Amino acid sequence: MSDLINKKTQEVDAVITRYLPKEEGLASTVINAMNYSINVGGKRIRPMLMMETYRMFSGADGGETLGRFMAAIEMIHTYSLCHDDLPAMDNDDLRRGMPSTHAKFGEAMGILAGDALLNYAFEVAIGSFFANDRGTGAAAGPADRTVRIAKALSILAKKAGIYGMIAGQVADIEAEDKEPSEVTQQTIDFIHENKTAAMIESSLMIGATLAGADDEQILTMEQIGSDVGLAFQIRDDILDVTGGDALGKPIGSDERNGKATYVTLNGLDKAIDDVKKLTESAVSKLSQLPGSGNKSGKFLSELIESLAIRDR
């Protein structure tokens, strides 16, 4: 499985690279900083989930429009890391073992690179309207295609904003200012659902939307994304306790920072058990969908299972 994931990661990287801006002109410093942040070695989970969901539903590889949205979701994810790492936020000088964007380019460029990635994500995704792949999804006509792109843009914006990722980030920052004992399970759930799960939901929903899935199927993908996202974040909290220096930050940093996590609230055993349950729930929902038996459906299912036991 890990060989296949490596191959898919390379495939995703090649797609994203196609949409990175050229490092030229009087703004080249910020473009350098954008591309550095994107290329610093992410796992590409979000665009990979989007790509395979698209393929599962459509049975086709996907053209320029899919590629643009894959690049956009990774750009938005990357901007959120750039800004999270800033001195006024988590103040991390390292990200995946490398200097974080502001540590390498200075604080002003750390802010501007994040802004630029968020804006450019929309610029690239909006470019889908003028893309060459006349048929997005199986047998989509021009009118259908436009509606799908409009819906996908709407999901992209909503899940990244104040009703999605940003809401989670705000709640997270505010929770850090509290005593760990004051942070409730409800708050932790809200943070995980929005800060982490929203962008995974977005990836799955956009893949399905561009492939022409119906509203009920898109809703199922959202629920799968919620399961996978929560499991993903709990796994992160577990790895912070049990090890995995490949995360790029010291083991036990949450605990030393006095941060309430899923593990501090529920204990390690329950956390491990919940990751397992959430993963089973996601895989079970996926198996009900058309296409789940094809190559991409099977890969998606295995990818979700592998995320639950990942060590970085």
Add this chain to the structure above:
Amino acid sequence: MSDLINKKTQEVDAVITRYLPKEEGLASTVINAMNYSINVGGKRIRPMLMMETYRMFSGADGGETLGRFMAAIEMIHTYSLCHDDLPAMDNDDLRRGMPSTHAKFGEAMGILAGDALLNYAFEVAIGSFFANDRGTGAAAGPADRTVRIAKALSILAKKAGIYGMIAGQVADIEAEDKEPSEVTQQTIDFIHENKTAAMIESSLMIGATLAGADDEQILTMEQIGSDVGLAFQIRDDILDVTGGDALGKPIGSDERNGKATYVTLNGLDKAIDDVKKLTESAVSKLSQLPGSGNKSGKFLSELIESLAIRDR
């Protein structure tokens, strides 16, 4: 004229208010900060230019789609001010005589409020696809309408990003690190064209696009926006020297900060003369366009002239 501008400002304010997010939920702090930043007393020039351009070309008032794009352009302008004022950028605690966003809500919320405004701008503008005004512009059918919205989104993203406003901001930050004598007229022009003019071009082009103007007319609006934007920024530099405490920052702050401006490079007399010439050029181009003789066309022309002699 100033009475009419006040009336139009109120009209624009009412439109923008309709699209501001409700201050509720676990992310309410950042929503407070967004709305504070928007409501701190901007002149609303960009949405006003967009609204009147739309009306000049279409002869109609404009519905939900126009309103969404008006709100979006003001949100993007406001996010840029939020981030400009941050300690790592211009480090301004005051904006229009009031505490800047980070000064009031803390630095983390200053960053997040900016991020949230940029993201929400796209969220609101993308919502146009699902808006009720079936006919955007005079007699636009559904297919036409979709194309216009897609084009308008594309302009919105491009002019705000690394080929527009952000490029200007990056060049501005880098110019500040140089000796004033090292900053060339070419660099100052690049900064003004991108940091200031791009968003004014965007406003005029989007107004025209949504109203159904043709490509040549949209290009003319871009050129008018360039003239108006450069004149606007030179006027700002002039006011910094000659007075106008209503700008909300101390007179002569550019000079004390050792900042190269249009005025330090060209002298006050040439600067005043160039504002006049750019304004005449803009008004002359406008007068060639269909609709320039109607109420909105005349207002636009007078608004552009009044910006050239504004004292705040």
